[in-house]
Amino acid sequence: MKNNGTTILSDNGMVRGYILNARDLVYQAFVYHKTAPVVTAGLGRLLTAAVMMGRTLKNDDDLLTLQIEGDGPVRTLLATADRNGHVKGYPGVAVVDLPLKASGKLDVSGSIGNGFLTVLRDNGEGEPYVSRTALVSGEIAEDITHYYAISEQTPTVCALGVLIDRDYTVKSAGGFILQLLPGAEEETIAALEENIGHLHNVSAIFEGKSNEEIADILMQKIPYHVTERWEASYACNCSREKTQKVLLSLGRKELGAMIAEGKPVELCCHFCDRRYSFTVEELENLLLHGGKK
Ligand SMILES: [Zn+2]
Incomplete structure (x- = not known):
């Protein structure tokens, strides 16, 4: 229907x-x-x-x-x-x-x-x-x-x-x-x-x-x-790319603190409950290259 x-x-x-x-x-x-x-x-x-x-x-x-x-x-x-x-x-x-x-x-x-x-x-x-x-x-x-x-x-x-x-x-x-x-x-x-x-x-x-x-x-x-x-x-239009932008918008200090924790980070979409997980390496890449590499 x-x-x-x-x-x-x-x-x-x-x-x-x-x-x-x-x-x-x-x-x-x-x-x-x-x-x-x-x-x-x-x-x-x-x-x-x-x-x-x-x-x-x-x-x-x-x-x-x-x-x-x-x-x-x-x-x-x-x-x-x-x-x-x-x-x-x-x-x-x-x-x-x-x-x-x-x-x-x-x-x-x-x-x-x-x-x-x-x-x-x-x-x-x-x-x-x-x-x-x-x-x-x-x-x-x-x-x-x-x-x-x-x-x-x-x-x-x-x-x-x-x-x-x-x-x-x-x-x-x-x-x-x-x-x-x-x-x-x-x-x-x-x-x-x-x-x-x-x-x-x-x-x-x-x-x-x-x-x-x-x-x-x-x-x-x-x-x-x-x-x-x-x-x-x-319809939820969330994506891994948008979630990366959210992480970046937290700022270098916050991102640095996440990396220092040494654990993967999981973000959950409020609208559709989809989960996006980022490894420490991926977080480091975000911090250094803005997720472009
Ligand atoms: Zn979503």
Whole structure:
């Protein structure tokens, strides 16, 4: 099964929407990070949002990063995406055990606590655009909605859901972001509000419905068309070469201290858990030749 993304636009040009079935990429994150269900849900929601928000980037090399920092046991969640559906992320703490909420749902907000959502847009030149807003609920979708209202003055509806299976894997995952473009009419807004009221259990709708069927529910009474269909995937682009650069960036003193230890050094990628090991000889070569020999 592929992760399917769909971009839609109302015929009057006033509502733009992104719909993403993210089951496979959230499952991949679970496999890499071996997360407990509440962390799988939180990280999965953040990854899903990052993919959709990344679609608004201008260039292939641009990156959008969402970081949540809170005083709850997960401490931090991070997701970074490009505009082509590639996303990766990690939790601060992968295994957190919290009782279910009274509603029977995973307590994502309890795992995050009070804190901040930071949105970074980086086009590789100069300082990235950074926006930091206080978390309003810690359930992530509301926090994204709040970010758009405060930082971009764009009325936005965001819904995200991850359904965990009995064996703690991912049964379904997905979300949508709908945005009102400047000049939206009252009747469009009213129709949208009514339609969204029909969709309570976001994770469950992605279990049985296609993006098109979900779009039909969201856009009842609002004529629309699909502008793009795209794929999304969990993708880490780490490499031995990049890991060498990280080692070099530590500086000569730090590198010298590692060599003096006389033991191989292993670095682990935060995003995909791949391990890169360097022998003492390789570290010496890095120190003397910058890894070029
Ligand atoms: Zn990696």
